[in-house]
Structure formats: structure tokens, C-alpha cells
Amino acid sequence: MTGETEETIFTWGAPPLKFGAGAADEIGFDLRQYDVHRVLVVTDPGVAATGIPQRVSENLKRFGIAAELYDRAHVEPTDESLVQAADAAADRGPWDGFVAVGGGSAIDTAKAVNLLTSRPGRLMDHVNKPVGAALPPDGPLAPLVAVPTTAGTGSESTAMCILDVLSMKVKTGISHWRLRPAMAVVDPLLTLGLPPEVTAAAGMDVVCHALESYTARSYTDFPRKQPEQRVTYCGSNPVSDLWCEKALALIAGSLRRAVHDGSTDLQARSDMMLAATFAGMGFGNAGVHLPHANAYPVAGMVTDHFPPGYPSDEPMVPHGQAVSLTAPEAFRFTYPAAPDRHLRAAELLAPGHGSTDDAERLPAALTALMRDIGMPNGIGAVGFGEGDVPQLVEGTMKQQRLLATSPREVDEESAARVLTGSISIW
């Protein structure tokens, strides 16, 4: 690339943050700053069963805000579930604000509901190309306060809404800065009751957010863009780097403790909540790559995995499991493209645990962590064999938007090698 065509500019954005034990009790005050009086609280059935969204709603009333609950957000949102949620919201509206309480599914559903009830237009108008028309919202949305109940997704920080478009069997998203929550309220007390299996899987999502965006292709390695061509995911950059580095350091000190002593170790829960939010502040601007691209077909093609700690009514690979199961092999593949970054990430994730082979340090750090917190041993452990690899590769290669951020070019052959090498990890 010549000097004239190299990119010199990066962009970065994050919501205002209120963090700490008890932060979720103040949301009514924060929403009143935006002159909000009637709020829809969006959550999913599992989170609703904890009573947390109801407590948040009650607290809103203390500040003179009328609040109603929508508790049918679909885990892993689809185009149908988002339209259904938006229609239900419109029927009971109008709303001048939204609160999302839950994991990525609830928060992403609230983002879509906010978009579709605040502005004219239909869902597919806004979905990323080539699936949708990628039209920007034509003006401001209502204020959305995002309240994560897991230390995982980081969706409270990002300007993305991820969905499955059922008719096309593809995972894609809506991506625009106006989707970013008006505020992220991150209260570690909300996570004390999470089962160890959920803590572990969500934690591995944080690990992969931080590792993938830290090793993502640099923003300077993309061709120079015109202002109207700039995208939310601009590649790794000095700002996303600092969030990811700190997230990895927090994970190193707290993920094992949060999994094994999560009902009492508030410090570990607090550090993991910070790590999840920090990783969101990073990857939400830099982007993720191969492990996330692999996760979509792995989660989408599951037929008979019923993980403990999750609802047992349908087979599933939790997102945090799906992203991590191919991560050690993926980072083995991307290592030659950015050895220094892989080494630094390994040092942050497993300080002082040197391996004799530099290329193995990050896969080794990841594998040790995954074993310690009870992750399945590869995609074989969630039901996939060598015969499934070609179809998985097809799904991975559909994620061109993510693969574009990989530091090393991914073709069908290399994707197949990574997936085959991930059938069993240790």
C-alpha cells in the first residue's frame, strides 16, 4: 500500500458509564435528565425469572417514571423476534425512553425496538449490506439505558445489534452510532446469582472480544476512506488497544474466581463486569474476527448439545462457548501476522507463564483457562466431527464483514484447518 492510500484516521465512541454496586437503583434519576416519563423495560424470560427487571421497574417509579415490562426478548434475536418486539412495543407505546436489562439478546432487542419505534422505516432497511439496505436512522432515537446482567456481551457499550435473518439463514447486524445506549449502567451486584456455567461462557466471550480486537488488523492497514465510508468497526487502534489490554489484565485476575466463587466474591464479579464493559469499549470500535466468524455456524448448526446452567428446551451452544471453542486454533493461525500482539495478549492473560514456543503462548494461555473454568473440549464436545467441517466452513466464509478484520487472510482451506484443529483442543 502506498502512503497516499493508507488510512490515517480512526474513530471511537462509548456511552457514558455509571459503574458500581447499587448503580442499577439510580436509573430513574438518570433517565429524568433526559426528560423521560414513560419507559419500556426490555428483557428476556430467563432474566425476568430473576426478578431483576421488575426491581429496576419499581425503582423507576420512585423517580416518577411510568415503566412497563416486555419480557419476551428472544435469546439470540432473529428478524422475526425483533419485529415482534417492536410491534408489541408500538402497540403499547408511545415510549420516550427504554431500559434494557439482560445479556446481549435483551440489549440488542431494545436497540432494535428503539430504532423501529423512534423512526420510520423497517428492520431490513437498516440491516447491514448485502442482507439489508444499511440505511442510517434518519434522526435521533429515544434514550436507551443498558443494564447488563452478565459479564459477557459488552453490548451496553456498542453501537451494534446482532440478529439472525431466518429466511436467509445468516447472522448479521445493524450497525450505527445512533444505536449506542445513552448510558451503560453496570452493577456487579446483578451478577452474583449467575450459575458457574453461565459465568464461564460469558467470561469467554469477554476474553474473545478483547483478544480478537487486540489482534485485529490495524486501522492503518485499510485503504483510505472517505468520511461517508467510515464504519463502526475500524480495526485495532490506540484507543481500543488500551481497553482490551486492561480487560485482559482484569480477566487474568478474576475469571477463575468469578466462576468458582461467584456467589460470594464480589471483587471478582466487579472486575469481570469492568472487563466486559472495557472489552465492549474496545471491540465495539475495533471489531472481532475469526473466532466470532466461526461461532455463528457452530451455534447455528447445533443439534444435540444441552449445556448445564442453560434452558433445556432446545439444543444450544452458548455464544461464549461458541466463540471460544475455535479460539486457540484461530490464534495459532493468526500468530504469524502479528506475533508481538499475540505475545503481549498472552502475557496479559497468563502473566509469567512462558511457553518454550512463542507461537504457542496464546493458545496455551487460552487452553489452560478454558480447562480451569470447564469449557467443552472443542467443537467435538458440542457435537461436531470432521464430516461437519465443510458446512461449518461455508458458514464461516459468510462472515466476510468479520473476516475482513482478521490480521491474516482467511480462505476456505485455512478456515477448514482451524475448524478441524478445534474438534478437540487438549
Added chain:
Amino acid sequence: MTGETEETIFTWGAPPLKFGAGAADEIGFDLRQYDVHRVLVVTDPGVAATGIPQRVSENLKRFGIAAELYDRAHVEPTDESLVQAADAAADRGPWDGFVAVGGGSAIDTAKAVNLLTSRPGRLMDHVNKPVGAALPPDGPLAPLVAVPTTAGTGSESTAMCILDVLSMKVKTGISHWRLRPAMAVVDPLLTLGLPPEVTAAAGMDVVCHALESYTARSYTDFPRKQPEQRVTYCGSNPVSDLWCEKALALIAGSLRRAVHDGSTDLQARSDMMLAATFAGMGFGNAGVHLPHANAYPVAGMVTDHFPPGYPSDEPMVPHGQAVSLTAPEAFRFTYPAAPDRHLRAAELLAPGHGSTDDAERLPAALTALMRDIGMPNGIGAVGFGEGDVPQLVEGTMKQQRLLATSPREVDEESAARVLTGSISIW
């Protein structure tokens, strides 16, 4: 303090950032996202003489935005200068957006102009208590894009506007999240022409922002607040820490180069611009303390210092000089309250340069840097002697809002000791 009254919550916010060489040429596109059509570009006479604000205005027109220039922002804004700027803006308005081009004076003037022309109310309604009534704006302001032309103030990141209230001879501010710019556009190309003296002084402002907020009293050491009592400066916290740490590391590698080779070393200029913005993202939420509190009387009482590189029509101590001249002695004083933080800061600022005495490491790192970049040797070098100390102490003690963030309690006697010890530094 008991467990029941300790604070557990911190808040943090930052504007969206567009960073890099050429970023200032895209502002028109960014403002169009906010449906802006008629913009006032606010700057000061010195910056106007560089032609940069005019270039920004021309570029706005390429995107169909009408732009006019207000080039009379007062260096070190006063209540009078802000009201004058707001009146001038109102006369030529209405405006649906603002662009500030310059250092802290231009950006803070634009914040006040935006506040006073977007909402009803008068300046003193919004000024911090006890000087003003500290009323919040009663609704949203117009979008303000802040374009710093020095690597110093960090005002592009903060929700503060600093001003002198002339009748009361006091430096105070307006502080509310709605004052935060809608976007910070940070373009290191704009700083290539800065003289070494200005680069050095502005750079020392960045150093002090990072050091003071990194060593500030922790948010957990304040009494528990109700939501309506939360303030912009909440004490050091995990988010402000990460920005400050990174700012110090960037300064260590680039400030000397930016001063000595600033017209050609774009990498050093770029790193200092990042450092200034990062420090703003930190101190703008954590707060600053004793060196900034001392800076106000030092700058305010000057009678005969005419620094090279600055306008020679009136005596002045540039803000970055004023904050740094008492910093070595101030950190010698605060060291016992937070030894680990002072040591870590010293290590970031001067990696590997150990001193035999831990308490001396940060003062030594600061002093070495100040000598290398040509800072005056203490407040004696800008005209103050022992006889001035009582009056300087009086000015310092007026800054109770800043002193509240000091990790060690400051009384008149300790303030006098720090100021006396700063008459000559080396």
C-alpha cells in the same frame, strides 16, 4: 468510614473521537449527521492568525454548511468575555451547531456560547457554587465539535468550562455533562507549527492532568452520594486510571521530541495529541488537585513575566507553566498518602530511571523532564518570592473544589510549604 457510607459508584463519560492526520477536514460530514446547517466557528485571535479556523470553515462549506467565524475568544476566558461572545453569537444567530478551534480558551468559550444561546438563563445561573447557582441546563444544547490546536488542555474531552469571575477575583467553572462536545476531532497536523515553548507548556499541562488525576483521592474514599449529588469530578477510578496510565506512557516517549523536533516529527506530535486527549478522558472525570489549585493564583498574580513564544502585550504565566511549577513539590507532599500510585506514575513517566529514595522518584522524573524541555525553574523564575507566598496561599485555598480531590489534606501551612519549596526547583 464505615462500609455503609463508602461510595461504591463512579461515573465516566467521553465524547466520540475522530483522531488522525486529516480528521479536521471531515467535520462537515460529521456535523451533517446531526442535521446541522449553520455553524459558528469559535476561535481566538492567535489561532485565527494561523489560518486553521478559516480552513475548517471552508471545509464545512464543502458539505453544504454555512459557517461564520468568531475570532475574539479571550485567552483565559472571563465572565465578561464569555457573555460578550455569547451576545455576539446571539446577534448573528441562530446557529444549529458550533465548532471550536483552538486551545482550552477557544473550546471553553464555545461551550459557554453554546449553553447561553441554546437554552434560557444567564452565565452565573450555571457557574459552580458558591460563586454561581450551579443550575443544570434545562435541556439539550446544540452539537459542538471541538478541534484542539494544542496538545494540552484536553478540553475537547471534558464537560467543564473554566473562567475567571472578574468581580470576585476567582477562577471557577461550569460543570455539566451537557457541556461535553458532541465530538472531539483531534488532528495532529494542526500542531506541527506550534513553537517549542508552547509545545512544552501545553505538554506540561497534559503531564499534570495525568499525574493529578492518577494520584487523586479515590472515588471510594468519598462519602456515599445520592444520584442528584454526583459531580463530574468523582475521584480516581478504574476508567480514569487507564487513560492516565496510557497518557503518561505516551508522554514519556514523545514530549521531549515534540518540543525539540516538533515541525518534522509527526509521530511525536501524534502521540502528544493522543496523550492530551487521553488525559482529558481521565482527569475530566477524576479531577485534578494541588498543582492546578496553585496554578490559579500563580497565573492570576503575575506582574512581569513575558514568556517567549506567547503574545507580548501583557504579562502572563502560560497555564501549562503555572500548573507544573509547583508540581514536583506538590507530589513530594502528597506521596505519603498514596506511595504506590506515585511510584507507578514515576515509572511510566521515566521508565527505568530509579532513584534511591522512593519518595523522590516522581519529583525527580518531573524535574528532569521540565529541565529538558525548558520550563522555568520554579515560581521564582516567573517573578514570585517568599514575600508573595501568603497571598498565593490565599488563592490556592480558594480552590476547595480541587483541593477536595487531593489524596492528602491541604491546609494553609502545607500549601505555604509547597509554594515556598517551589520558588526554585533545581
